[in-house]
Amino acid sequence: MNFYKEDDDLREILKKQLEPSFFVWADRKLNEFGRKCAQEIDQRAIHTDREGQPRLIKFNKKGEDISEVWVNEGYRNTVKETYSEGIAGYPHKEIPGLGYKGNYIYSLAQGYLLSQAEPGFYCPVTLTMATAYLLDHYASKDIKAEYLPHVLSTGEEELYEGATFLTERQGGSDVGANEVKAVALENGSYQLYGEKYFASNAGMCGVAMVLARIEGAPRGTKGLSLFLVPWRQKDGGLNGISIRRLKDKLDVRAVPSAEVEFEGAEAYLIGDQNRGFYYMVEALNLSRVCNAAASVGIMRRAYREARSGDERAI
Numbered sequence: 001m002n003f004y005k006e007d008d009d010l011r012e013i014l015k016k017q018l019e020p021s022f023f024v025w026a027d028r029k030l031n032e033f034g035r036k037c038a039q040e041i042d043q044r045a046i047h048t049d050r051e052g053q054p055r056l057i058k059f060n061k062k063g064e065d066i067s068e069v070w071v072n073e074g075y076r077n078t079v080k081e082t083y084s085e086g087i088a089g090y091p092h093k094e095i096p097g098l099g100y101k102g103n104y105i106y107s108l109a110q111g112y113l114l115s116q117a118e119p120g121f122y123c124p125v126t127l128t129m130a131t132a133y134l135l136d137h138y139a140s141k142d143i144k145a146e147y148l149p150h151v152l153s154t155g156e157e158e159l160y161e162g163a164t165f166l167t168e169r170q171g172g173s174d175v176g177a178n179e180v181k182a183v184a185l186e187n188g189s190y191q192l193y194g195e196k197y198f199a200s201n202a203g204m205c206g207v208a209m210v211l212a213r214i215e216g217a218p219r220g221t222k223g224l225s226l227f228l229v230p231w232r233q234k235d236g237g238l239n240g241i242s243i244r245r246l247k248d249k250l251d252v253r254a255v256p257s258a259e260v261e262f263e264g265a266e267a268y269l270i271g272d273q274n275r276g277f278y279y280m281v282e283a284l285n286l287s288r289v290c291n292a293a294a295s296v297g298i299m300r301r302a303y304r305e306a307r308s309g310d311e312r313a314i
């Protein structure tokens, strides 16, 4: 089985949309990725969904809060293999051997193939894509130099998956009701205090993009700023962050979604103060397109299962 090889329409669309030299390269890469999605990634996804869901390891043997998230080995392999294909990295950086950047069309084609097997994991991928977008567009030179190579990693650097934390208990749809507080430090960075109530990829991400209100900022969305929050400090310890619990979700079960508490988490302002909501909405627009690609992927899989009568669909 190969989700790409058996999809003439996708191939035709890409042939029309991509530069000829890029298409030749992408055609070869997607052929391999489409095979992987239909075979090992699919097998691992079934395991993750049914027996291998993420788990919270809240305390170590000494009773200290370590807030670690366990994911199964197959899932870890899927993470590694998918990012190494440049799904989040190549829209922003040069592809070795080609000498130019990839683009979102190629990335969305990968997302469409991935979602035919593992749509749950495509959620963290889109969070990482949103993080890459925000850092590439709005971060200072220094922050970009320190974090972006990790977020864009295709294997050469330690991978930092991303995350986007908006939702609070009192502010889901109403993001303007957010209360997480940012306290300015003399060195120009900030410390965050408060709680995020539905934080996907908690414990798996290397960095999270977090909306918070700097002390004294206006109420509503116009007083929210965007921060980069490293999950861990340089010594490997948690960065003033703890996970209270993982959500027991009906779906997207491959992703650890958590209630997260900040108690003095070190944070770096991204872009201008009080513009955070606007930046985040831009990034969410990217997630919307990814959601559309994932939905088409899921429909394609349903169609394929209905036609083939594959017993794994039952």
Ligand SMILES: Cc1cc2nc3c(=O)[nH]c(=O)nc-3n(C[C@H](O)[C@H](O)[C@H](O)COP(=O)(O)OP(=O)(O)OC[C@H]3O[C@@H](n4cnc5c(N)ncnc54)[C@H](O)[C@@H]3O)c2cc1C
Pocket: 164, 165, 166, 167, 169, 171, 172, 173, 174, 198, 199, 200, 201, 249, 251, 252, 257
């Ligand atoms: C699988 C999953 C992953 C998620 N991951 C993240 C994440 O990574 N980061 C993050 O920040 N959030 C995340 N969320 C949270 C998500 O963004 C919120 O659930 C969403 O914003 C809705 O907020 P809420 O759940 O508080 O619902 P509410 O805002 O309480 O809404 C409940 C209902 O009321 C309706 N409603 C709300 N306001 C109005 C109004 N003014 N007029 C009429 N109707 C209204 C809504 O349409 C909805 O039907 C995730 C959620 C899920 C399910």
